[in-house]
Amino acid sequence: MPIRRPAALLAVLTLALTGCGARVAPGTGNAADRPSAHYPVTIDNCGVRTTYDKAPRRVVTNDVGIADIMFALGLEDHMAGYIMPAYRGDLAAVPWKSAYGKVPWLSKKAITKEMALDARADLVFAGWHYGFGEESGVTPASLKKLGIGSYVLTESCRNGTGDGSRGVMPPLEALYTDLETLGKIFDVEDRAAALIKKYKKQVADAQAKAPEEGERPSVFLYDGGEDKPLTSGRYAGPHDIITKAGGRHVMKDLKDSWTTVGWETVVERNPDVIVINDYGTPSAARKKAFLESYPPLAHVSAIKHHRIYVMDYADLVESPRNPAAVTALAEYLRDVHTG
Incomplete structure (x- = not known):
């Protein structure tokens, strides 16, 4: 296992004390870190309820579709970086091409806890077999011990059968669910609603033919x-x-x-x-x-x-x-x- 750099160790201590949803006492900290009237918000993600007192500011994503979701919501300023192999698809065809150039590409290998620590992540957005897995040691539970929050891609939610099977809803519904939920977490609900409306119309137009x-x-x-x-x-x-x-x-x-x-x-x-x-x-x-x-x-x-x-x-x-x-x-x- 790689030796943690001092910055990574500092991140462990800092995040363990604060956490991505920690409350900030009135009159302390930066204005950007203080809760707004929108917070606290409580969301359900793969059956786990989490309360956020503020929007995460150093999100690390794993895999291309997950980075796409953040970029589509215009949340690149809330990201510390993305992790994915080289295959990102045709970036010329997506409206968030510039975001891929703006946000650091941290690694072309699978996410590790060390990567999250080095990026000073306050939230890791990944999925089961899209970065999360017991075999790699990167799970919401293991990240929580380091003071790092997690959001699980809804497509990958384990369905409780005990055999590792994934999926709890139709795939496009999973996409709409993640857009809506992340809209609440990051206080961009109007933006999320507009995207969902646009995508549903696009799909309906194709279905009609x-x-x-x-x-x-x-x-x-x-x-x-x-x-x-x-x-x-x-x-x-x-x-x-x-x-x-x-x-x-x-x-x-x-x-x-x-x-x-x-x-x-x-x-x-x-x-x-x-x-x-x-x-x-x-x-x-x-x-x-x-x-x-x-x-x-x-x-x-x-x-x-x-x-x-x-x-x-x-x-x-x-x-x-x-x-x-x-x-x-x-x-x-x-x-x-x-x-």
Whole structure:
């Protein structure tokens, strides 16, 4: 384990004494640190209730969709930095491109407690398997011991089954929930409400052009894996992206977010379209080549008719990019339907 620098150790002591929601005595501290009339606010996040006496000011995020949420809400001034691999998607296509240049990119590796300490974080915004996990030692409980608060991405909420499955609500509802909740935490509720209204309209417009229920192409989301494919269940972003775009999600019965299945299940459900989740390695081209050459899939409709559609990871995880992803996939599926 890396040796903590003095600044990190100081952060432990300071945060342990104050915490991100600590009250400030009248007439002390900086004006920016004093509670406003908006506070205190109490929110529910993945079944955990937390009260904030002020807005966190040094948030560290883990993964691209989570940084997107903060940037979409205009909260870059409340961030100490973001952590994510190199695949951030097409930044030229997002309205918060400048925020990515303004906020420090802390690491391309998974978040560690040392990273949070070195950034003097007062809140870590991550998700289960999006930075939080017992195997890494980075959990809301372990951060709390260091005086650092946590906010869990709603898409990743554990559902209480005891098997590690994730997901407690439809994916787009999870996005809207996080926008609304963070709006309360950071006193930007009007901004959050405007975004939710905009995104719901964008999705509704795409839905209005979808084929009738019985005519919709069936779709399988392929994340990767050759022995067993990693795919999306009903609680990960692709489920809503596929269904709202006018497709039938062949794995909608999986009560989980991201999970593995057997190839025999894919063959049995015979999807009309396969969507590739493009990120890191192997490349989308390598994934496509594998799918097209894998003998068990030879007679699957999507392979026979060359209906493989590539989407970026940043569009498929919970993110403000999801509504635009619905629109883009809807156009492709309409072509499949009419073709």
